[in-house]
Amino acid sequence: MLALMTSPGSNGGLILADFDEPRPLANEAVVSVHATSLNRGELRLIAIRPDGFIPGQDIAGVVEKMAADGSGPAIGTRVAALVDQGGWAERVAVPTDRLTVVPDDVGFAAAATLPVAGTTALRTLRHGGELAGREVLITGASGAVGRFQVQIAREQGGLVTAVAAARHREDLRALGAGQVVESIELATGPFSLITESVGGQSLAQAIERVAPGGTIVMFGSSSGELTPVGFRQFVPGHEGARLQTFAYYASGPSIGADIASLLALVSAGRLETRIALTVPWTEIAQALEALRRRSFSGKAVLTMT
Numbered sequence: 001m002l003a004l005m006t007s008p009g010s011n012g013g014l015i016l017a018d019f020d021e022p023r024p025l026a027n028e029a030v031v032s033v034h035a036t037s038l039n040r041g042e043l044r045l046i047a048i049r050p051d052g053f054i055p056g057q058d059i060a061g062v063v064e065k066m067a068a069d070g071s072g073p074a075i076g077t078r079v080a081a082l083v084d085q086g087g088w089a090e091r092v093a094v095p096t097d098r099l100t101v102v103p104d105d106v107g108f109a110a111a112a113t114l115p116v117a118g119t120t121a122l123r124t125l126r127h128g129g130e131l132a133g134r135e136v137l138i139t140g141a142s143g144a145v146g147r148f149q150v151q152i153a154r155e156q157g158g159l160v161t162a163v164a165a166a167r168h169r170e171d172l173r174a175l176g177a178g179q180v181v182e183s184i185e186l187a188t189g190p191f192s193l194i195t196e197s198v199g200g201q202s203l204a205q206a207i208e209r210v211a212p213g214g215t216i217v218m219f220g221s222s223s224g225e226l227t228p229v230g231f232r233q234f235v236p237g238h239e240g241a242r243l244q245t246f247a248y249y250a251s252g253p254s255i256g257a258d259i260a261s262l263l264a265l266v267s268a269g270r271l272e273t274r275i276a277l278t279v280p281w282t283e284i285a286q287a288l289e290a291l292r293r294r295s296f297s298g299k300a301v302l303t304m305t
């Protein structure tokens with residue numbers, strides 16, 4: 001089968017080449033991939049993984065072979081899934097608890113935007129507990145995860161402040177942000193929950209805005225910057241606040257069930273999947289470059305068929 005694999009020196013660090021067919025474990029179905037989407041973390045993975053690594057975490061496609069243990073949907077079923085790697089290929093083996101059926105009225109491209117970004121949004125917000133009537137601050141709000149967080153937090157009754165460049169203001173307000181501020185310094189708070197993915201000064205400023213007993217969920221460092229953190233930043237004024245790290249791959253079972261709940265929201269018209277760019281997978285270098293340059297807000301989707 002064809003797959004995009006790391007090959008330093010090639011255009012974008014990847015080449016489309018022949019690769020062995022996936023060899024599924026008993027609990028894995030083989031899915032024929034129709035669409036996938038890019039995630040910012042994959043830029044780093046492409047740079048650090050050895051030659052011959054197949055990236056790709058978000059997939060939408062059709063079950064080509066059922067899991068040998070009988071779990072999961074039948075051959076021919078349209079599915080979406082989150083895999084740790086190997087998704088940028090014609091076929092991939094997927095543990096059946098990582099996949100779910102795609103409703104008929106949701107396209108493959110929209111479904112492919114959800115696995116990493118959508119489950120990350122859903123699960124980071126869960127660290128805030130009951131959000132109804134509570135102040136929620138979302139950094140990186142114009143990004144793929146941030147846009148889902150704004151919508152889901154609002155859906156759950158949270159009072160959302162989004163941190164994003166001014167050009168995103170109307171868009172984010174339409175998605176449900178009560179306030180949009182250009183920098184975190186302009187967010188007043190205090191906030192019961194802060195989702196933080198920019199790092200550096202943004203995380204330092206988040207600590208100054210968290211309510212006593214509140215939670216900051218750290219799940220990224222898009223700036224690549226570190227933050228000095230110490231007890232005195234929390235006291236006085238933020239006693240009992242929690243710095244919670246989050247990585248989707250260590251966030252517990254039932255990822256397929258969470259993708260299903262996101263797909264249900266999309267199907268009901270209550271969650272917008274912003275597909276900013278759609279290109280055939282042979283044009284991946286163009287999509288990766290656009291992601292690197294931060295030239296779009298939302299998701300870049302690759303189509304395989």
Ligand SMILES: NC(=O)c1ccc[n+]([C@@H]2O[C@H](COP(=O)([O-])OP(=O)(O)OC[C@H]3O[C@@H](n4cnc5c(N)ncnc54)[C@H](OP(=O)(O)O)[C@@H]3O)[C@@H](O)[C@H]2O)c1
Nearest residue numbers: 040041140142143144145197219220221222223247248294
């Ligand atoms: N821990 C996990 O499991 C997990 C899962 C998914 C994502 N992540 C991480 O979470 C972050 C957000 O993911 P995403 O898919 O939403 O990414 P994305 O679509 O590229 O969004 C990045 C967001 O951060 C903002 N930003 C501010 N300063 C930035 C900088 N110096 N460089 C890049 N972006 C900057 C961007 O604003 P502009 O509009 O100005 O570009 C945009 O709103 C990434 O760091 C990603 O690696 C972690």
